Amino acid sequence: MDNTGHPKNYGISMGLTFSVIVLLIHAIVDWLNGGDSRGDSILWILQSILYFVAALVAASSQFNAQSHLDVPLFGVVEAGRGAPMIMSVVMWGYIIVRSLILDDAGMFGGSGVFPFCGFILLDFIVAFSFGHWGGTIIKKRHEDVDPNS
Numbered sequence: 001m002d003n004t005g006h007p008k009n010y011g012i013s014m015g016l017t018f019s020v021i022v023l024l025i026h027a028i029v030d031w032l033n034g035g036d037s038r039g040d041s042i043l044w045i046l047q048s049i050l051y052f053v054a055a056l057v058a059a060s061s062q063f064n065a066q067s068h069l070d071v072p073l074f075g076v077v078e079a080g081r082g083a084p085m086i087m088s089v090v091m092w093g094y095i096i097v098r099s100l101i102l103d104d105a106g107m108f109g110g111s112g113v114f115p116f117c118g119f120i121l122l123d124f125i126v127a128f129s130f131g132h133w134g135g136t137i138i139k140k141r142h143e144d145v146d147p148n149s
Helices: 010-032 040-065 076-101 110-145
Strands: none
Touching (some): 010 076, 040 076, 040 110, 076 110
16 A cells, blocks of 8 residues: 555556566577577467466456455456556567667568557557456456445
């Protein structure tokens, strides 16, 4: 809880925690591949699964932190959405920095920029969707606790 009596937003903290985990996995795979991005598609599948797990953990943590309040489900779905959305932003930041360092010019120039932007949008939609789904699962699990919802 912060000093105003409101529980903290677990979407942010879980998003950053899971981002570190995914970044480490991504960096290790990149290192094992000699800096080549060949493993990105498989890592994206793993990352998508972790979007859902992070959403469940964040939403559950949000509910547990405020279960004593009058409206314990307030912000649970939002926390579930927030964690994977933060993960998506952090991972695309990593991918952009990696591409700049490795001088992957095709990603940012010519026709490569359109698929790149499309992949970012698709990933963010997947993160949002899995986050909403995970948050909704936790909310529905605890709806009997909050008769006001």
